[in-house]
Amino acid sequence: MKWRFKENITGSIPDRKTELEIIKQNSIFSFNFACSKSDLISYSNKNNDCLYDASVVEVFIDVGEDSYYEIEVAPNGATFFAKILNKKVTFIENDNFFTSEVHIEGVKYFVTIKVDLSRAKDIDQVKFNAYRIEKDKEGKQSLYALFPTFSNTFHVPEKFVLLNSFLADEKLFEICNSFNLGGSIINVFPYGNGHINKTYLVSTDNKRKYVLQQINNTVFPDVDALMNNIVLATKHLENKGFETLHVVNYIDGKPYLYEDNKYYRVYDAILNAVSYEKVSDKIMLEKLGFSIGEFHQAFRDFDANLLVEIIPNFHNTRQRYLNLLDAIAKDSFNRKKDVLKEIETVNKYKNEYGRIVDDIKLGKIKLATTHNDTKINNVMFDLVTGEPRCVIDLDTIMPGSYLYDIGDAFRGLFTGDNEDNPDLSKLNMSYSIFEHFMRGYLKEMKDVLNPYEIQMIPFSMFLITMECGIRFLEDYLRGDTYFKCHYPKQNINRCRSQIKLAEDIYHNMKKFHEIVENLLHELSN
Numbered sequence: 001m002k003w004r005f006k007e008n009i010t011g012s013i014p015d016r017k018t019e020l021e022i023i024k025q026n027s028i029f030s031f032n033f034a035c036s037k038s039d040l041i042s043y044s045n046k047n048n049d050c051l052y053d054a055s056v057v058e059v060f061i062d063v064g065e066d067s068y069y070e071i072e073v074a075p076n077g078a079t080f081f082a083k084i085l086n087k088k089v090t091f092i093e094n095d096n097f098f099t100s101e102v103h104i105e106g107v108k109y110f111v112t113i114k115v116d117l118s119r120a121k122d123i124d125q126v127k128f129n130a131y132r133i134e135k136d137k138e139g140k141q142s143l144y145a146l147f148p149t150f151s152n153t154f155h156v157p158e159k160f161v162l163l164n165s166f167l168a169d170e171k172l173f174e175i176c177n178s179f180n181l182g183g184s185i186i187n188v189f190p191y192g193n194g195h196i197n198k199t200y201l202v203s204t205d206n207k208r209k210y211v212l213q214q215i216n217n218t219v220f221p222d223v224d225a226l227m228n229n230i231v232l233a234t235k236h237l238e239n240k241g242f243e244t245l246h247v248v249n250y251i252d253g254k255p256y257l258y259e260d261n262k263y264y265r266v267y268d269a270i271l272n273a274v275s276y277e278k279v280s281d282k283i284m285l286e287k288l289g290f291s292i293g294e295f296h297q298a299f300r301d302f303d304a305n306l307l308v309e310i311i312p313n314f315h316n317t318r319q320r321y322l323n324l325l326d327a328i329a330k331d332s333f334n335r336k337k338d339v340l341k342e343i344e345t346v347n348k349y350k351n352e353y354g355r356i357v358d359d360i361k362l363g364k365i366k367l368a369t370t371h372n373d374t375k376i377n378n379v380m381f382d383l384v385t386g387e388p389r390c391v392i393d394l395d396t397i398m399p400g401s402y403l404y405d406i407g408d409a410f411r412g413l414f415t416g417d418n419e420d421n422p423d424l425s426k427l428n429m430s431y432s433i434f435e436h437f438m439r440g441y442l443k444e445m446k447d448v449l450n451p452y453e454i455q456m457i458p459f460s461m462f463l464i465t466m467e468c469g470i471r472f473l474e475d476y477l478r479g480d481t482y483f484k485c486h487y488p489k490q491n492i493n494r495c496r497s498q499i500k501l502a503e504d505i506y507h508n509m510k511k512f513h514e515i516v517e518n519l520l521h522e523l524s525n
């Protein structure tokens with residue numbers, strides 16, 4: 001892979017191209033530079049002279065000692081080799097640490113620096129950065145770097161990256177580095193179980209951790225609006241003293257980076273916290289319900305119209321059903337035959353799907369700022385206290401009904417880690433889970449929901465669960481393009497679990513009503 005250098009102070013892509021390719025052969029690492037548009041001015045032909053006062057390419061390498069090596073090669077082949085310890089330069093002669101070669105073609109020059117890293121105690125800990133200085137005929141000096149230091153010096157060891165990890169996952173390292181995270185990146189690992197974005201945990205040597213996400217641009221075509229919603233919502237929460245996601249801006253001040261047709265964002269990682277696929281502890285459930293209620297309360301003085309409806313009709317179940325009918329009619333992948341039973345079950349309830357959207361239009365159900373994806377793994381719990389700390393995954397924050405979030409939370413809690421488990425007996429439609437979560441939620445929200453909304457809680461659990469089944473089914477018929485799938489028929493399994501749960505809820509709504517009534521009675525005393 002060839003890397004293009006950036007302008008060192010601004011991080012912009014310069015017209016004058018510098019490319020670097022790194023090739024590893026056992027302990028020898030070849031750094032192959034291709035430098036275009038050069039006036040080929042070298043300072044002198046003496047080694048260890050002030051070569052950096054004219055044109056030169058450079059590699060800085062830290063092999064795990066307190067100091068780092070600086071290697072420079074000029075277009076005329078002269079070299080500079082020194083050890084830098086606390087900014088103090090010690091020249092090195094007669095060392096076989098590296099060899100170099102230069103080749104010139106017109107105004108272009110090529111340098112190969114071969115470094116022998118067999119002296120490194122732990123090759124995985126070796127860090128580096130690479131640079132170019134170009135001094136033109138007019139005497140103007142330009143600084144370029146693989147990882148810009150955003151200053152007028154290259155001597156910023158915090159900008160070095162681990163060489164081996166970099167070679168393993170070069171692109172992600174480059175992206176993380178360009179966000180200016182204030183530390184050398186140690187690792188970038190795939191992280192979490194989300195179905196939509198690609199998520200990575202980024203560790204740096206400044207002890208801070210970050211979450212890098214490649215935003216799913218098919219699901220979210222308007223990334224500007226998406227990030228604007230998130231920034232508005234998180235600022236609102238922050239102003240109220242709640243812990244929330246914190247967006248790390250790209251160096252141009254935007255909350256995301258667009259590169260090679262892909263969108264990336266970085267959040268501070270929420271430390272000492274974890275997200276779960278299932279929760280059954282009674283105390284935790286009550287606290288979880290409370291924190292979803294708190295989330296709703298926090299946005300009561302926020303103007304929901306400031307938020308763009310990022311996925312129109314997201315919880316319009318009637319529309320979701322119509323989309324499914326369209327996918328069935330098209331049957332583009334000839335998959336309808338695999339899911340006839342599921343289609344039949346979904347059709348049975350078709351007259352129910354418009355109820356909440358129609359009630360919103362009639363004013364019986366309020367529109368508020370809602371999360372719209374209150375899946376349990378979108379809540380971070382404290383590792384020490386076990387308590388919910390904050391609700392994350394704010395991609396779908398937009399005007400909606402509280403009932404969407406309540407219904408969705410139970411869908412997730414009853415599903416647990418069995419969303420794609422073909423053994424449907426593992427699903428857990430539990431009155432106890434309902435009661436404990438609802439107790440916490442109603443403590444916060446009983447006076448905000450109107451009596452009709454309260455009455456609709458059990459129905460909302462049925463509706464959102466069935467809606468999710470419909471969405472998995474549609475995605476299967478359309479060739480698995482929306483939800484991340486890890487094996488061929490995963491969306492069928494997911495659909496079956498949701499439909500089964502939805503039917504169970506539908507047939508037991510009376511019992512859920514009774515629990516709500518009892519809780520309201522308990523909480524009013």
Ligand code: ADP
Nearest residue numbers: 192194195196197211267268269270275377393
């Ligand atoms: P998706 O939209 O794909 O579900 P999420 O934003 O929910 O993506 O992220 C996926 C997972 O990554 C979450 O369930 C959580 O475990 C983890 N995660 C996301 N953001 C953070 C964060 N800021 N700090 C810690 N973990 C996070």
Ligand code: GN1
Nearest residue numbers: 193194195196373375378393396468
């Ligand atoms: C998706 O992004 P994630 O994994 O938290 C989906 C939800 C579904 C859920 C089903 C933006 O949630 O709506 O209910 O999968 N999110 C989006 O597991 O579509």
Ligand code: MG
Nearest residue numbers: 194377378393
């Ligand atoms: Mg998520």
